[in-house]
Amino acid sequence: MIDTSQTFEFVESSYDIEFATDLDQDQAAFFRRKYVLDRLSGTVLLIATSPLVLLLILLVKVTSRGPGLYRQERVGLNGSHFHILKLRSMRIDAEKGGKAVWCVKNDPRVTPLGRLLRKLHLDELPQLVNVARGEMSLVGPRPERPVICKELARQIPNYFNRNCVRPGVTGLAQINLPPDETVDDVRRKQILDLQYIEEVDSWLDLRILFATALRMFGVRGETVTRWMRLCRLHLVAHIPSSDDRQPDTPEPCYPNVATRVAESWNKMPTRVDRFDSSHGTPLNLNPLSQVVSNAFTVDVEDYFQVTAFSNRVSRKNWDKMECRVEDNTDKLLSICDHCEVRGTFYILGWVADRYPDLVRRIADAGHEIASHGYWHQLVYDLTPEEFAEDISNSREAIANACDVVVDSYRAPSFSIVEDSLWALDILVEHGFTTDSSIFPIRGHHRYGMKSARKDIHKIQTENGSINEFPPSLWNRWPLQVPVGGGYFRLFPLSVTSRAIEGVRSQGRPAMFYIHPWELDPQQPRVKNAGRANQFRHYVGLRNTEDRLRRLLMSHPFDQVSTVMAEYTALKTASPATPRETTFAAATS
Numbered sequence: 001m002i003d004t005s006q007t008f009e010f011v012e013s014s015y016d017i018e019f020a021t022d023l024d025q026d027q028a029a030f031f032r033r034k035y036v037l038d039r040l041s042g043t044v045l046l047i048a049t050s051p052l053v054l055l056l057i058l059l060v061k062v063t064s065r066g067p068g069l070y071r072q073e074r075v076g077l078n079g080s081h082f083h084i085l086k087l088r089s090m091r092i093d094a095e096k097g098g099k100a101v102w103c104v105k106n107d108p109r110v111t112p113l114g115r116l117l118r119k120l121h122l123d124e125l126p127q128l129v130n131v132a133r134g135e136m137s138l139v140g141p142r143p144e145r146p147v148i149c150k151e152l153a154r155q156i157p158n159y160f161n162r163n164c165v166r167p168g169v170t171g172l173a174q175i176n177l178p179p180d181e182t183v184d185d186v187r188r189k190q191i192l193d194l195q196y197i198e199e200v201d202s203w204l205d206l207r208i209l210f211a212t213a214l215r216m217f218g219v220r221g222e223t224v225t226r227w228m229r230l231c232r233l234h235l236v237a238h239i240p241s242s243d244d245r246q247p248d249t250p251e252p253c254y255p256n257v258a259t260r261v262a263e264s265w266n267k268m269p270t271r272v273d274r275f276d277s278s279h280g281t282p283l284n285l286n287p288l289s290q291v292v293s294n295a296f297t298v299d300v301e302d303y304f305q306v307t308a309f310s311n312r313v314s315r316k317n318w319d320k321m322e323c324r325v326e327d328n329t330d331k332l333l334s335i336c337d338h339c340e341v342r343g344t345f346y347i348l349g350w351v352a353d354r355y356p357d358l359v360r361r362i363a364d365a366g367h368e369i370a371s372h373g374y375w376h377q378l379v380y381d382l383t384p385e386e387f388a389e390d391i392s393n394s395r396e397a398i399a400n401a402c403d404v405v406v407d408s409y410r411a412p413s414f415s416i417v418e419d420s421l422w423a424l425d426i427l428v429e430h431g432f433t434t435d436s437s438i439f440p441i442r443g444h445h446r447y448g449m450k451s452a453r454k455d456i457h458k459i460q461t462e463n464g465s466i467n468e469f470p471p472s473l474w475n476r477w478p479l480q481v482p483v484g485g486g487y488f489r490l491f492p493l494s495v496t497s498r499a500i501e502g503v504r505s506q507g508r509p510a511m512f513y514i515h516p517w518e519l520d521p522q523q524p525r526v527k528n529a530g531r532a533n534q535f536r537h538y539v540g541l542r543n544t545e546d547r548l549r550r551l552l553m554s555h556p557f558d559q560v561s562t563v564m565a566e567y568t569a570l571k572t573a574s575p576a577t578p579r580e581t582t583f584a585a586a587t588s
Helices: 025-063 112-120 122-133 146-155 172-176 183-199 202-216 221-227 257-266 315-320 325-339 349-354 356-364 384-402 422-429 486-490 493-505 531-538 541-554 560-573 583-587
Strands: 004-009 016-020 069-075 081-087 137-139 168-170 294-300 344-347 368-371 457-461 464-468 473-476 479-482 511-514 580-582
Touching (some): 025 112, 025 122, 025 137, 069 146, 081 122, 112 122, 122 168, 137 202, 146 183, 168 172, 168 202, 172 183, 172 221, 183 541, 202 221, 294 325, 294 560, 325 356, 325 541, 344 349, 344 356, 349 356, 349 384, 356 368, 356 384, 368 384, 368 560, 384 422, 422 464, 473 493, 479 493, 486 541
Parallel strands (some): 137 168, 294 344, 294 511, 457 580
Antiparallel strands (some): 004 016, 069 081
């Protein structure tokens, strides 16, 4: 287990680095046996595959100029350096400037034969030489170059913990995830690398090796990991803990790594200026990877208060219904606490009036308190006077419960649309500074503005300006995938994860939203609400809690105000000046 305990003064930069203790006795004993078996197995496999390797070397030399093999320095066990052997899959001038460049999808530097070798993982076969030498294992974390390790250690907590074991030809992260293109990709692989180290046994190694063999025969990766029960969605992944370090402070590693890492880093330039984006993707492709989290938001309402059931359950009967919002919200708070996530809770005024202790627990847990209106009425069904009364009653109920004057709002069912943009002016008039009600989606029967901006921006109204943080939408033709709600339950977790990555790749933090009742598969069923409404409400409830835990473990999340501050600081530091949307333009 990881237990920071020792200190080593880094020669190059005078940082104090805390190092975690070594593997426990059982882990260490297993890896000692594993290393012996790996060397024997590697030698046998090297002899058995040598005719194929020689043939592939010849094919590489014939189809492109340059050698068939290439050697490259990598970081191994305890920070030691070794030279890895691989079949050459790129042009010989791929890094002609001497700069480390990550490979990307459809990279023009990759040769046609190299593309096939990479797809079937045949370019890794010469690494059996490294296994036979005792420099690598058959299964383990992927070895990385020293210059890239230096930068990754500055950005990813506990990055060097993965070097407490020998790197592998294949591994749990390699068979689950595509090649790295951003620091976010490396973070996700780090989760699986550390999980492998914690949970390793012979059966896990055999499954990974068999899955790799199937991949080499062309079987799709998702199919293989599902067959072998190695899919990351079936595994319990634990994100490494993060300390409150300065941004440029290298992260912890195991004690035996310290000296070797310091020696290798002393040979490198002080500035990380060896990354080039002329052909591939540099580490700093997306600044969001380093400084901006995603927003985690909760609409605190009960199952019978949703708009889809408004025709079956009238407001006058709400007090007669079995209320489950308190228990479900407590469950959500427990999940957030376990995953170390702080979010923004948009609380219905009706809930705040009846469960003030719940509102106080949310605030005491460090979450941001915001308004979801009082009666969960669609904004475009209200008059301006009725809307003003609704938000005033909501703020009063929340203030009475937890002594917080809220300044952030989300309309029920995102019901600020083109015909109800007047509501923004009323929000500003009542002191609200942030809104999250305008959904930039097309074709939805209840909400959405297809022409609305997708990024965080200011909207100018007659009474002043208000910040708009719209719910996130991933456009994947022909689909539009909102990040959260019923879509989170309807689609596989991988789709939501891809949606978050897609939003962030466009330079925007993602916003995820959920309701407490979505964690409650045992909630009473509302009858005769219509098949479509019942499907949207009840689909996937059984899996929501497990999916949410995995999602929060896989992506960085924080409350809306924090994410907005991080994003604003990033935009301010960049040359581009954020645009401002005027109220008049928004209503045209």
